[in-house]
Amino acid sequence: MSQTPDSVVRTYIQQHRDAFLDDLAEWLRIPSVSAQPDHAPDVRRSADWLAAELKETGFPTAEVWQTPGAPAVFAEWPSDDPQAPTVLVYGHHDVQPAAREDGWDSDPFEPVVRENRLYARGAADDKGQVFFHTLGVRAHLAATGRSTPAVHLKLLIEGEEESGSPHFRALVEEHAERLAADAVIVSDTGMWSEDTPTVCTGMRGLAECEIRLHGPDQDIHSGSFGGAVPNPATTAARLVAALHDEHARVAIPGFYDGVVDLTDRERELLAELPFDESQWLRTAKSYATQGEAGYTTLERVWARPTAEVNGIGGGYQGPGSKTIIPSSALVKLSFRLVAGQDPDHVEQAVRAWAERQVPAGIRCEITFSGATRPCLTPLDHPALRSVARAMGRAFEKPVRFTREGGSGPAADLQDVLGAPVLFLGISVPSDGWHAPNEKVELDLLLKGVETTAYLWGDLAENWRDAP
Amino acid sequence: MSQTPDSVVRTYIQQHRDAFLDDLAEWLRIPSVSAQPDHAPDVRRSADWLAAELKETGFPTAEVWQTPGAPAVFAEWPSDDPQAPTVLVYGHHDVQPAAREDGWDSDPFEPVVRENRLYARGAADDKGQVFFHTLGVRAHLAATGRSTPAVHLKLLIEGEEESGSPHFRALVEEHAERLAADAVIVSDTGMWSEDTPTVCTGMRGLAECEIRLHGPDQDIHSGSFGGAVPNPATTAARLVAALHDEHARVAIPGFYDGVVDLTDRERELLAELPFDESQWLRTAKSYATQGEAGYTTLERVWARPTAEVNGIGGGYQGPGSKTIIPSSALVKLSFRLVAGQDPDHVEQAVRAWAERQVPAGIRCEITFSGATRPCLTPLDHPALRSVARAMGRAFEKPVRFTREGGSGPAADLQDVLGAPVLFLGISVPSDGWHAPNEKVELDLLLKGVETTAYLWGDLAENWRDAP
The missing domain is CATH 3.40.630.10 (Zn peptidases)
Known part of the structure; x- marks a missing residue:
């Protein structure tokens, strides 16, 4: 040469x-x-x-x-x-x-x-x-x-x-x-x-969605109705809680379909990087690492697909209290995708997973945006x-x-x-x-x-x- | 007489x-x-x-x-x-x-x-x-x-x-x-x-609390850090999801301590009321009943203790998307209490239950207000x-x-x-x-x-x- x-x-x-x-x-x-x-x-x-x-x-x-x-x-x-x-x-x-x-x-x-x-x-x-x-x-x-x-x-x-x-x-x-x-x-x-x-x-690729959950036609009194009708904020929370299993793996059936895992050689090469976890945490302005079992922090952020809630909201968020069952709630989710994953397939998997969990009396609207491979x-x-x-x-x-x-x-x-x-x-x-x-x-x-x-x-x- | x-x-x-x-x-x-x-x-x-x-x-x-x-x-x-x-x-x-x-x-x-x-x-x-x-x-x-x-x-x-x-x-x-x-x-x-x-x-009595969950010092990029640090909005959602078991009973250990249950006679008398569930749902502006297994709607709202999320919030809730891990999240909960329950005891039970679920890297602040017996x-x-x-x-x-x-x-x-x-x-x-x-x-x-x-x-x- x-x-x-x-x-x-x-x-x-x-x-x-x-x-x-x-x-x-x-x-x-x-x-x-x-x-x-x-x-x-x-x-x-x-x-x-x-x-x-x-x-x-x-x-x-x-x-x-x-x-x-x-x-x-x-x-x-x-x-x-x-x-x-x-x-x-x-x-x-x-x-x-x-x-x-x-x-x-x-x-x-x-x-x-x-x-x-x-x-x-x-x-x-x-x-x-x-x-x-x-x-x-x-x-x-x-x-x-x-x-x-x-x-x-x-x-x-x-x-x-x-x-x-x-x-x-x-x-x-x-x-x-x-x-x-x-x-x-x-x-x-x-x-x-x-x-x-x-x-x-x-x-990584990206799939993003907003899930809107509609319950009562307006905020209703939690004393008069609490405990007897479904609460859309509870449904929103349950969706987010159901995103991961106890090993911090994404629990949406079909989510990992096609995922190209790291090769042993790639894992060796990543491990050679002079990675200082406490320095990384300072950059992340965070106080602990946490993630999918069996992977290092760098593998988690670079090479593994993830699901994160970017926003959640519903009901009263101001000072003090307001004893209501909120009329609606929303969840904003983003999914980072790795090689082998198809955003359209992930969208279908998320839709099916979410809709299955919405109880009677709650209407669910899912909007996907901005897929990136x-x-x-x-x-x-x-x-x-x-x-x-x-x-x-x-x-x-x-x-x-x-x-x-x-x-x-x-x-x-x-x-x-x-x-x-x-x-x-x-x-x-x-x-x-x-x-x-x-x-x-x-x-x-x-x-x-x-x-x-x-x-x-x-x-x-x-x-x-x-x- | x-x-x-x-x-x-x-x-x-x-x-x-x-x-x-x-x-x-x-x-x-x-x-x-x-x-x-x-x-x-x-x-x-x-x-x-x-x-x-x-x-x-x-x-x-x-x-x-x-x-x-x-x-x-x-x-x-x-x-x-x-x-x-x-x-x-x-x-x-x-x-x-x-x-x-x-x-x-x-x-x-x-x-x-x-x-x-x-x-x-x-x-x-x-x-x-x-x-x-x-x-x-x-x-x-x-x-x-x-x-x-x-x-x-x-x-x-x-x-x-x-x-x-x-x-x-x-x-x-x-x-x-x-x-x-x-x-x-x-x-x-x-x-x-x-x-x-x-x-x-x-x-019913009432105990109300706000739980604030603090994660990263500021909103951080979900692409760079997602999947590797704890997300306070996820913690908030998991708390709410853990409020109830699969029978819609409140799953907080100690919550039901002392609860005076309905007597058979009381249940008979409540059942005699001309209750029209579809009319009640219209009043509740809701589309389905849902609640603790083994109780009627009236029993649920009048005679059973409940836990409801009145508000949940964290991260981005505006239009479109924002790929962040939010810095903090909050949950507002209210607990309706029935005879035999002590608001102070419920507060202690809720605190212990919530704190146990907060992962490393998330700081949790719980504020109770307005207890009513x-x-x-x-x-x-x-x-x-x-x-x-x-x-x-x-x-x-x-x-x-x-x-x-x-x-x-x-x-x-x-x-x-x-x-x-x-x-x-x-x-x-x-x-x-x-x-x-x-x-x-x-x-x-x-x-x-x-x-x-x-x-x-x-x-x-x-x-x-x-x-």
Whole structure:
């Protein structure tokens, strides 16, 4: 396996570091807050700015794609090798809301470097991580002497991720042909820590529902009627209590159908992570761990399907007391799904399970929303091995593997395009996503650049092993 | 047993009917709404008015008793027979809020008679039912030729019942000596129906608590942490689900300690009531009955202890979804208690039961409030027999027995004074307590007058059988 000499790549990056950071700062100054309608022009400006920047980087094609909401940016740089694999990079150019008075030490939209960290809204989530691909592909070309990337490189940078990606799936479906890829690289996640570079191999899926339980036509007196009619708040509570068995396994029949369990090798690799449970509990602002019997905390949050109640309500919740049987109650549930689970099948299982438990006299209304499929790339997938190798070269350290417990629009890419999804992120937990003083570590940002500088060559070379 | 001739009583009542109704209307014009601070002067005016009216009725003593809240009225008319039993009548002179725009067909504080019904706030709850005692005692004197009642008659008419009687127990304790009585007659309830005169033999007690469950220090992401830390909303739901066993019996160990069960005779008598379950369900605005196995609906609401969730809340309850593990959750429970149960013992049982179920990582805070003892007078109690006889004479019908599922301050009288409590009410379910267009049936109101006209003589005569 021929490799671009690492020193060439590093020198190139050092030479272009300042211009790269200046350009990123210019982009970060655009307050592309997709959740706030008065920032809609900024989100459009951000898309235009990125498309222009990608053209300047060398992408022959860079387009702004309109949606019914905020626009996305698509760019494409074909390889001169027609046999090369096609890679689609996913990221987003919109950011979370931010205001100085939320606790920022400096203007969130006026980037500033302090102690080798770049502070700005979007520095890590996700403009910084999108941006390392620009200098990365140029370093790849410079070091290899190529005029086109070793892979057919495509970028899709959406503008509504921080608003729940409401039009993303439709966008991907509309442009499925142009987006076609052999692998998807998502740069919108993080790694374990500054000292422990990691590649994420999957995200959990999600099914969400609201169950409304209707009892008496209005709140009724618990003295006059209590003990003799069904109470919808009791039904709501019983549903939630019945979610899990005594081993903290989800007790809904059919819920685990198809679940791909962890392999012994994956469990070994997860166990190698320097996991400190008391530190994790501090991050979780929680006071004890608790979960499915037979699994570690990391396995529970990353690799096992779960059921959680996100909200429950019914009757009187104010100060003091009110002796009523409430007229109605509601339960909001979310189910995290892992590889092998089908959200539609889970929905049917939950509906059947819930309806069976509703007593006579209570009417039950179940609404499902926002299903997201899980995604998981096997550890021996050649693209995953390439990402890990490239990252290992950049960080000069062994790369470990993680998963992500949350769910994201990446699953739509996997679904529609039928391509495996890999996660390449250089953000660390202290970067303050969605919080005041969001920052990116400059050293890590440049490691991101370096990783992609190695990645495309490695991927092209090793793709022949792909399944 | 010598009886006052009924015709004499009836003639007397007919002669004084108009003046009686005029006086009641004058009282009803005073908007003595205890829950609304700007009506405090009206509540005081109502107390003053009643004290003056009772003096005019003939009570040698009629006083306004101040409390830290609204004043009560106490009146006393000793019998010339020193051996006569002492009876304390309880009622209240404050009323629920009412406004024309709530759906009243006429001004709630401008009494009007339509179709032999008197419409006004307080007509049934409770001014009308307090007031029948004024003409009743005069009819008793007129028909028997006595100058003092056959019993030592006391009245205590409180001014904060519609505000939860916050100072009532302290008032009773302060004046326990002057309030001392052999029996308490509560005129603040109703009877089965216009066609079925009934005497209520007891009310359930009440223990109320709020359980707050604290989990993570703030709402946390259910994708990142779900399935690995305890969720306080789940704990809340499990507590509620664990309240009852599969027979709908309360599953809290020790909860049933001391419960006085229904006798066969009581069950027979309850079964004789013309109970129409579908009509009852319409009143309950509910769609099915459900309750403790082995008991009828009436037994469940009147004579069995119950546990109900009055409110449950935690996490996100708005539209759509929010994938969080909530930081905290709360449950509001109320327990209705029957004779033999001690609210303090129930509190200890509930605390022990709840605390045992709270997992590591969840902090539990339990607050009890507003305990009310149950009260129950045995069917063979001579005072109860007197009330039933007097009512039977007035209504010229057999009198049946009920209980009341709710709870009231009457229990404080039973507690502090150590006297049995009897319930003499002539209100019917259609009277619209706490609702627009509250009314009292004039025929029933006068039957109330007539009942008390017979009652004092009967009670004095038969008291020797008292235990």
